[in-house]
Amino acid sequence: MRRAGNGRRLGRVLRGLLPRGLLGRSVLIILVPMVVLQAVALQLFYGGHLDVISRRLAGGVAGDVAMLVELVRREEPENRAWIFRESLWKLDLALAYEEGARLQFVARPASLPLLPLEEDLNTALWERLRLPFDTDWQSDPRSVIIRVQLPEGVLHVEAPRKRLFSATLYLFVIWLVGSALLLSGVAIVFMKNQVRALRRLADAAEAFGLGRDIGAIKPEGASEVRQAGMAFNRMQERIRRFVGQRTEMLAGISHDLRTPLTRMRLAIAMLPRGPEVEEDLAALTQDVEEMERMTAAYLSFARGEGTEQSRPADLVELVRDVAANARRTGAAVEVAAPEALTMPLRPDAVRRCLGNLIDNAGRHARRIAVGVRTVPRAGEAGPGGVEKLLWAEVTVDDDGPGIPAAEREGAFRPFHSGSPDGTGLGLAIARDIVRAHGGDIALEESPLGGLRARLRLPV
Structure with a gap:
């Protein structure tokens, strides 16, 4: 057992000495x-x-x-x-x-x-x-x-x-050193070209995964790398075609559903009024409004904000706008953030994500605190290996009853609603938007005593 432990330690040391790239x-x-x-x-x-x-x-x-x-x-x-x-x-x-x-x-x-x-x-x-x-x-x-x-x-x-x-000693040494330098140079130049092609493919895949329209990449490098690049281009095209077809289908479903709902609303409005039917008409009107709201929420969740393109936007400005809208509805929202934080975002999708989080907090709490800051990504560095990559972290805290730790992950499931006036899609849509940006969202204990929603987006 001691020899096995020494062998594992030696293996870890050797792996640590090997280049990572x-x-x-x-x-x-x-x-x-x-x-x-x-x-x-x-x-x-x-x-x-x-x-x-x-x-x-x-x-x-x-x-x-x-x-x-x-x-x-x-x-x-x-x-x-x-x-x-x-x-x-x-x-x-x-x-x-x-x-x-x-x-x-x-x-x-x-x-x-x-x-x-x-x-x-x-x-x-x-x-x-x-x-x-x-x-x-x-x-x-x-x-x-x-x-x-x-x-x-x-x-x-x-x-x-x-x-x-x-004199053959000089010739032999020159041959050894010269051949080593020549082969090293050829190997480095050749492998650098191959790795550059792989790095471009990885960057393109990362950007496409974050919802950025990068277009088709130029296949280059060895035949296997070119084949991977062409396969990636075909995959992009299939996904774009699928998203476009789904968006068109959802647009048709939205029209088909809203048309009968509109007729129902008009029919209810044209019904004769009277004290004996006023309560029933109000209930029918509320049901129609609830159906319209649920239909809009379901379509937004299924669409996933997939048609919007990423562009540089100020995250702090988005947070302040959403907080100002929430204050107009009567919510007490405090914001602690730097002056600006510009990064690639899909602004409408992020605005909807933040709005869902603040709305969820406002339904259960009297006080809401929103914070924005940047934190380093653990163990990750930039392309040069020197500059650290950063997360943009947004926290939404409230003083409400919170959610037990065992139920927090389940709150992200679609149609899982913790309140009678919700559809159970707010957190699901928020996580879907954040993950489409390459980040993630989690629920934690809040310093205010309620629930904290912590979302991180790559800067």
């Missing part, structure tokens, strides 16, 4: 195998080719140095000139002899820490000389100075670095 993950999928392959190739090069070549080159220089040391030791000082001359001409090794000097060992940092050249040269010199020596890689950028302690002095040997170094 499709572009980052796609590029990672391409680059990781390439980097692993190049790392294996580099290891084989270092462990095989470079190591063998380095040892052979170091052995050749060390052998020449050992032979020169032996010749210098055997010849008298006055006869050593030919050794210095022939060494420079035939071995490309410059010699200098310092009579009576003693070798001073100085600790020097490695000049080529990533290459085995220095270690291989020191090993080869020790195997062939068996004398105290020192190598200096820092004094001359083009040569290596080897100092060997002899009984009468110190022999200086200046060896060109090209005798110890293979």
